[in-house]
Amino acid sequence: MEKKRYERPVIASLNAGITNKFGTRNLNEPISHIDGASIKEITEQYGSPVFILSERKIRQLYRDAYRAFSTRYPKVQFAWSYKTNYLNAVCNVFHQEGSWAEVVSIFEYEKALANGVEGRHILFNGPEKTESDLRKAIEHESLIHIDHFDELYLLLEISESLKKRPRVAIRVNMDTGIYPMWDRFGFNYESGQAWDAINKIILTNKLDLVGLHCHIGTFMLSANAYAVAASKLADLALGIKLHHKQNIEYLDLGGGFASKNTLKGSFLPGADTIPSFDDYAEAICGTLLNAGFTRENLPMLILETGRALVDEAGFLASSVVANKRLSDGRKALVLDAGVNILFTSFWYEHKMTPVEPASHHTEASVVYGPLCMNIDVVRESVTLPPLRKNDLVLIHTVGAYNMTQWMQFIAMRPAVVMIDPEGKTHLLRRAEKTDDLNAMESMPEHLQSFSLA
Amino acid sequence: MKNELVIAVSGLNNTDNPGPGIPVIRALRDWKGKKVRIIGLSYDHLEPGLYLPNWVDKSYQVPYPSAGSDNLMLRLKYIHSVEGLDFIFPNFDAELFTYMKMAPELQSMGIHTFLPGLDQFEERHKYRLPEFGEKYQLAVPKSLSVNSLSEVPAALSQFEFPVVVKGKFYEAYIAYSMDQVHNYFHRIQAKWGLPVIFQQFIQGSEYNVVALGDGRGNTIGAVPMRKQYITDKGKAWAGITLDEPALIEMTRKLIAANQWRGGMELELIKDRNGQLYIVEINPRFPAWVYLAVAAGQNMPAAAVKLAFGEEVPPFEHYEVGKMFVRYSWDNIVNLSDFEKISTLGEL
C-alpha cells in the first residue's frame, strides 16, 4: 500500500482567529517553479539559501513602467539605479532595455563603464564625489548632479584646470507635503538656495547647466507628491529660460516609486495599496505637459526608478533548519537565510510561500534566521503550513537592495542565479567561500603561531 | 432589474459595537415587491449574524482584506459560482478600500456595488479634514497635523485649551494643559505613528446624519439623528430623528460638492453660537441605518436600485421623532453550526 503524504500534526485553537481553509486559503499556495525552473533543483545545484532573479519579470516591469510614461510624454529616459541592484547581469538587462546608468559612487561609476555604458549615458549622483572622481566623470562627459556648494566650487576649479565644460545638473530638495522631507541632499527650492546655485553656475559660465534633478523620498505611497515635485522643477526650468534665456535639456524626477512589498504595520498588503506606474506617470507627465513649456523646449524626462523595477523579480529560496516551540506556546521556524542577507526584512513583511505541496492547515509562526543574534527575525508572524526540517520556503519581492546591502556577517553571502526567459538558469554570482575573505586579511609575524593546552 | 436579487452583505458583527450588516439586511428585507436572498460574508466564526437564519440565508467565510485582494477575489468568484451574486454590500471600514479597487472587476462579473470613488474615499480621512473643509467650503474644526515634538509649541500657539489630540486613524484625547498635550502626543505617536493631529475642541452638541449620494451630486436620502444614550464605547444605544434643516443642508452641500456615491454617515457638532462643524465622514451606512428606514427612507434598497441604473427620486420626507432603542439578545445556537462555519467555512 502506498503511504500517505506526511504532514506535521497541527492543532489550532478556534478562539484565536481563523484557521479553516477558507479564511486563509491560497495565502500559502505552494510555488515550486519560477518561470518554469524548479526551485528545488536550483537549490540542489547552487545551495541554500540562494537568490533567484527572473529576467522575464525584470523586463516586464521595465516595459510596464516605460509604457506608462512614454504614452503620456514624448521624451522619456530611464536610468538604472545601480545601488538598487548592481549585479552586472541585472544592470545589463536594463541597459539592453534602453536604460542609462545612475550611480552614486566611483565604485558604481566604474562598474557602469565596465559594463559598456558610455560616459555621456551615466548620471553621477551622491553627496561624495572626490576630485579624482569628478575629473574622471568630466573626461567621460558624464552628467554630474551637484549636491552642495563645496562640490560646485570644486567643479569650477577643475573645469578651469581641465579646460573643459562639465555637463551638470543640480539636485534640488523641496517640500512636497511628504514627511520626512529629504532636505539633506541638494539645494533647497523654497529658501531660494537652488536659485543661488543656478545663478552661480550660469554667471561663472564654466559649466553647462543641462538638467535639474530631485528625488523626494523612498517608497512613496502618494503619486501626488511627484506632481508637486514636477511643478517645482518645471518652475525652475521656466525661470532659467526667462531670466537667462537658457534651455534646460532634462528634468530628472529621481526614483522612490514603491514596490509591491508590504511595509511593517500596514493593514492592507502593498500589492493592493501602492500607486501603479500609471498613477505616478499621470501625476508627473500631466504636470510637465501643462507647466508652460513650448513644444520644442519640452525637456527630456529622466526617471531613476530602482526598487519598483526589480523588487518583484527577486526571490530568496531558503531551507528550514529547525522547528521550535517558544515558551509562550508560539511556533517558531529557523531558516538558513537571515537578516544578514535579507536587510529589507527590517521594514517589510515579506511574503513567504512553501515550495512543496501543503495542506490548508496552517500555523502562525515566528520566522528566525540562522544568526546567533536576537535581532535575526525575518517575520514576526506569518501563517505557514507545517514544514519539516529541510523543506524549502520561498521569500518574495527581495530583488531591490538586498543584493547590495547584504553583509558578510557570521555567515557567507549566498549565490545569485538568474532564470532567463526560456527558463534556463544562469549563475550571476557564486556563493562566497571562507578563502575569499581570508584572502583579504594578513597576519602579523608575531601572531602567526600559538599553542593551546 | 430582476424580481429576485442575490445580495451579499458583510459586517454581520451585531455585537455591542455593532457592524451595519444586519441593519442593512433588515432594510433590504423591507424592500416592497422585491425578493432578496441574503448571502452573509463573515471574517470570524463568531459573528452573530451567522447564526440568524431568518436574516441570512447562507454564509461564507472570506479572507481578511489584509490577505490581499487576490485572495478575496478568488473566494468571491467561488461564492459567485455557487450563488450568482447580483450585488455586494461591504460594511466594514477596513474592507472598503479593497472593494473599491475590485469594483470594476466585480462589475464585469455581473456583481454590482455602489461605493464612493477612491479619491472621495481618501480625501475624507480624518487627518485630511482641514484640506477637505477648505476644498469644499465646509466648516470643520480647526486642526493641524504635527510631525514632530519640536513642532508642538508652535502648533499649540494656534489653539485655545482644551485641544483634542488625535491619532491618524483612531484614538483621541482632550487635553487641558501643555503637559497633557505632551503626554497624549507621545502616547498616540507610539501607537499610531505620525502625524499626530491637534484639533480645536468645540463645546456643543453632537449630531449624526445618515445619507445616500447618487454619485452625480444629488442627495437621495438624508436623515438626522441625535444620540439619546451612548455606550462606554461611544456607540448610540438609543436615538431619535430630528427636524433640523441645517443638518440636511450641510449634508446636501457636501454631497453636491464631492459627488459622493453610496451611503455615508456624517458626524457634526453645533457650537453655542449655532455654527455647525463636520467632525467626521464615515464612508458607509452606520449601524443605526434602520432608523432611517423606519422613518420612511429605505436608503440601502435605494443604493441597490441606483447601482442597477434605475432612476431613484430623492426621498422628500421622513418621520420626525422616530426612535430606536437597541437591545441585545442571547441567541441559542448549535455547536454543529459553529463546527460547520469554522471547519468548512460555510453555513
Place this chain on the structure above:
Amino acid sequence: MNLRLKNNIAVSDSGFVFNPSTGDSFSINPVGIDIIQLLRASKSEHDIIEDLSERYDADTQTIEKDLYDFFTLLLQHQLAEKA
C-alpha cells in the same frame, strides 16, 4: 512520555475538536486526527510512532519529534494528561 486523552474529548471527521470541560474548540489536521484516535485507543507513544510510520511517508525520527511537540500542545490545551 505516554498521554491519556481526556475521556470527554471528541473529534469529528472534519478535524473539529471540542473540549467540554474548558469550552475551547480546535481544528486539527489529518495526522493530528490519527494521533487523537490512537490515543483514544490507549496506544503508547511507541505504538503511535510505529503506526504512523507505517501509514505515512516519514521516518520515525521525524514523527517522534513532531509527536513530542503535539503532545506538549495537547497538554497545554488540557485535552490530555500524562499517563
